[in-house]
Amino acid sequence: MARYGMVIDTKRCVGCADCVVACQTENNVPEGFCRDWIVEALDGEYPDLRMEIRSERCNHCENAPCVRCCPTGASQITDGGIVLVEEAECTGCKACIASCPYDARFVHPEGYVDKCTFCYHRVKEGQDPACVAVCPTKCMHFGDLEDPHSEVSKLLRSRPNHALIPEAGTKPKIFYLT
Amino acid sequence: MAKQFSRREFIKIGGLGLGGAAVGTGIAHSVLGGLGTSPALANPVLSGAIDGVVSTTPTVCEICFWKCAGWVHAVDGQPWKITGNEADTHCNGRLCPRGTGGLGAYLDEDRLRTPLIRTSAHGKQAFREASWDEALTHIAEKLQKIADEHGPECVALFTHGSGGSFFKHVLRAYGSNNISAPSYAQCRGPREEAYTLTFGEGVFSPERTDIRNTRCLVLIGSHLGENMHNTQVQEFADMVGDGGSVITVDPRYSVAASKSKYWLPIRPATDMALMLAWINVIVEEQLYDKDYVESYTYGLDALKHSVRDYTPEWAYPITTIKPQLIRETAREMAHHKPATLIHPGRHVTWYGDDTQRVRAGAILNALLGSWGRRGGFFYPNKASIPKYKYPKYPTPTRTWKDAYPKQFPLANLALANGICDATIPSPERDCSFKGWLVYGTNLLMTLPQPKKTIEAIQNLDLLVAIDLMPAEITGWADVVLPECSYLERYDDLRVSPGRVPAVALRAPAFEPKFNSKPGWWIARELGIKMGLEKYFPWQNIEEYLESRLGGTGISLDELKKKGVINLEERDPIYFEDGVQPEFDTPTGKIELYSTQLEEYGFDPVPKYTAHDRPPEGFMRLLYGRAPMHTFGRTTNNPLLTGLMPENEVWINRWVARLLGIDHEQYVVLVNQDGVRSNKIKAKVTERIRHDCVYMVHGFGHSDKRMRKAFLRGADDAQLVTRVKIDPIMGGTGMRVNFVAVEAA
Structure with missing residues (x-):
């Protein structure tokens, strides 16, 4: 069984937000909402500065608090370890939103909770998620973390990297190369 | 990182005739049609509530001038998305956010409707x-x-x-x-004339910069990544990813600066002094490409003579860049020659001596032998x-x-x-x-x-x-x-x-x-x-x-x-591959010393002239680009507005403290002639010098027919009440205005 994850090279990323627009059109995300977003993390004082630019989204955690706390079972981990929300079973109670350390979820105007699906419909077809496919800087990589020969596994072995809020113990599956 | 943008009322995609159903839904269904397994989830993307036929039409993006080729995807004739054309060398199959959001230009309900x-x-x-x-x-x-x-x-x-x-x-x-x-005259004119004077031809658009092979890239006020000129940024990312050396000269810690080996936070309006000091180091230390300069250039001795006093020590109090750093960066450029590219810039109408300033960069490129060489400037093909x-x-x-x-x-x-x-x-x-x-x-x-x-x-x-x-x-x-x-x-x-x-x-x-x-x-x-x-x-x-x-x-x-x-028929693009080094200048050489400028009574070799500094209580107004917008043309685009609904004015943290301005507080900019801007949010940051402020151009629309952009942010052009005209080609230097910041 594949274990899908993402590796994002912060050295290449310019924070242009193409990933955000591509997701919105690909998945018809309602206007005013987004499933991925850009963070510019600045460190230091003028003129001694460092900045990490990150494209962030649902981390599709292995130990997903959103799935554990969902009272109806709408939030679930599906093929390849992708965390999805079954909209028909979602009552919009927002427990998952409160539990997510990454602030990755929102209530869709139609009443259910929505978030990144890793473009499950594309992944099933063997395509990269829309954000990965569109990125002009090719800073994003998607693949099977379980497969030692996958590009994502190789990158994680060869480059320093970190995940977000590892102390939350959620076992996130998005890694940032530094 | 809140997911809900603070937006005004927008056109809803459901209003396009799909009865409120997801546009992506139909597509996903038809794409997923042959899956054979019924998706377990009722997510609209997976369930495919609507059947649809996908059509694709070729387009050339018009959201900016890079003109990337792409495909417009529709489901039963209704718009879905735009993707890049894999065969196109302007985009390599990957559009920028504006191209990806190009559908917004079509969808905008505020469009003009009839004559x-x-x-x-x-x-x-x-x-x-x-x-x-x-x-x-x-x-x-x-x-x-x-x-x-x-x-x-x-x-x-x-x-x-x-x-x-x-x-x-x-x-x-x-x-x-x-x-x-x-x-x-408001953008790249001085660049084209400076390069034509020096090399006999211009830089053109898209730029003939060979960034993907560049080993040392020098950016002088060019904020690649924030100006999203597609393949140029793609090549910049490749180059940075491969460990290339970047030297960024900018009063602001731009995205490009954050990827640079050297960030030189120069005092605004003094770039010419830095470039002349670089030329001084390169000729004094004989770091230039001797064969290239001897074979192809005209006027080295006159250049040497002209820059002899422009030492790094001379430039230090002008630019605030330390002499050692000026020498070190000059040597860094020389180390990677000829794959060193002093980027010619694009919007270069800054201070009125712009043709001369850009020419200083052209001269550096000539000294390092990058014109016509791999990693420098290639000779473009054209069908x-x-x-x-x-x-x-x-x-x-x-x-x-x-x-x-x-x-x-x-x-x-x-x-x-x-x-x-x-x-x-x-x-x-x-x-x-x-x-x-x-x-x-x-x-x-x-x-x-x-x-x-x-x-x-x-x-x-x-x-x-x-x-x-x-x-x-x-x-x-x-x-x-x-x-x-x-x-x-x-x-x-x-x-x-x-x-x-x-x-x-x-x-x-x-x-x-x-x-x-x-x-x-x-x-x-x-x-x-x-x-x-x-x-x-x-x-x-x-x-x-x-x-x-x-x-x-x-x-x-x-x-x-x-x-x-x-097209298959292609000419070589580098001297080393057979391009004939011919230069359409009066001397037939690369003119370090410009005989044409001499003829018209201008300095044949660039000289430093001091520009006015901001009066007390004022800061220089700088402006630039954001990757998701093209000037004021996209600020009402329903797919792009949400990414950046209004601009901010960047203010140095210490200055903001002195002025009592808080981060994200609305302020008004008042220029030296008393012109007041629309209110604009303050971005209080370490990422800019104390003597200037910065804002993205294209906001603060005053026409209320553009409902999403109307009075969102401030318009820099309104504050540009003064210009310095370039006497050589008539460009309007616009970074000569100063503003004070007041609470809104």
Whole structure:
């Protein structure tokens, strides 16, 4: 069984937000909402500065608090370890939103909770998620973390990297190369 | 990182005729149709509630001038998404956010819908809706009157964008050659002239910069990544990813600065001093490419003599960059030569000595031997597609240049500001401009000194604005013509310079919305009403395109299928691969010492001149780009507005503390002439020097017909009440304004 994850090279990323627009059109995300977003993390004082630019989204955690706390079972981990929300079973109670350390979820105007699906419909077809496919800087990589020969596994072995809020113990599956 | 943007009420995609169902839904279903397993989840993307047939139409993006080829995807004729064309070397299959969000240009409910004619009744002016026939007849009559009374040369065209080519044709057929684009004198004009003076040819667009092979990239105020010129940024990312060395000179810690080995936070307006000091180090330490300089350049001794006093120690108090750092970066550049690229910039109209400043960079490139070499500047290929054969145009008896005798001798294109100024009557001129056609350029934001622009407009007999959106200029027009978006029309072929010669096609993916029309149609119908039938032998655009393609071996049908065709016949692009090092300059050499500048009485080698510093209590106003917007053209785009709904003014943290300004507090900028901006959010940050502020251009629209952009953020052009004119080519240096910050 594949274990899908993402590796994002912060050295290449310019924070242009193409990933955000591509997701919105690909998945018809309602206007005013987004499933991925850009963070510019600045460190230091003028003129001694460092900045990490990150494209962030649902981390599709292995130990997903959103799935554990969902009272109806709408939030679930599906093929390849992708965390999805079954909209028909979602009552919009927002427990998952409160539990997510990454602030990755929102209530869709139609009443259910929505978030990144890793473009499950594309992944099933063997395509990269829309954000990965569109990125002009090719800073994003998607693949099977379980497969030692996958590009994502190789990158994680060869480059320093970190995940977000590892102390939350959620076992996130998005890694940032530094 | 809150997921909900604070937006105004927007068009909902559900309103497109899919009955509120997800546009992506239909697509996903048809794409997933053959899965064989029924998705377990009821997510609309997975369940496929709607059947749909996916169609793709080739397009060439019009959201900026990079003109990437892409595919417009529709489901049952309803828009879904736009993706890049894999075969296109402008994008390599990956569009930038603006191209990806290009559908917003089509979807925008605030678009111009029908022709408008200004009326005046009881002292009140208003627009009334008109038919195309009435509007074009009205324009043709007015143009005839101007031609009869003043001559056709008193009409000028301002243009920006693909469809402008058809209006250029109309104007030339009418008898005027006064065709200008603010992209010259308000943007890259000084760069083209500086490189032409030095190497005999310009940098062109897209730029002939070989960044993917560059080992040391020097950016002087160029914020790659924030200006999202697609393949240039792609190559920048490749280069950074491969560990290339970047030297960024910028008063602001730009995205590019954050990826640089060296960030030089220079005092604004002193770049020339730094570049002269670099030249000084490179010639004094003999770090230049000796064979290259000896074989191909003219004037090394004069250059050496001229820069002998421009030492790093001299530059230090001017630039605030330490001498050791100036030497170290000069050596870094020399170490990687000839794969060192001093980027020529794009928007370079800053301080009025811009041709000279850009030339200093050109001279550095010449010394390091990067022109014509891998990792420097390549020699572009261009597909040879003959122009349509029209009858000869009438010969104009006057041009805009007659208004400026003996001025701007090296202006090779018309000055938009020059035409604007020459519209205001003056006793020194026989004739002022009486008519403007304005295609796709919002002169109130693209030209500096908007008050002057309005004064000029008051003197016109006719102002026609052809636009997609109700930009500010349309509010001043006598006749407004609504062009359809690029997704609803054909345009002329894209034939651009680049490593690979190519032809690309823009075809309509959708029918024109409302009562809008394609530019080619408007131009042709107007031309016919003006009695210029003989200049429009083609009946429709497909006939025109087929005629242009005739003899190339490419058919329109093939282009419709492929979108872009890369030609096999290619010339080498580097000296080392066989390009003949020939330079179209008076000496036939790369001119370190410019004989043309000498002839016209300008400094043959750049010299440092000090620019005014901000008075006490003021900071220099700097402006730039954001990756998701193209000037003011996209700030109302429903797919892009949410990414950046308003601009912010960057203020150094210590300055903000002194002024008592908090982060995200709304402030007003007041310039040296007392002009006050719209309110703008303060971005209090470590990422900028204390003596300047920075904002993204294109916000603060004042036309309420653009509901999403109206009074969102502030307009920098409004604060540019002063300019310094480049005496060599007439560009308007605009970074010469100073602002104070007040709480809103």
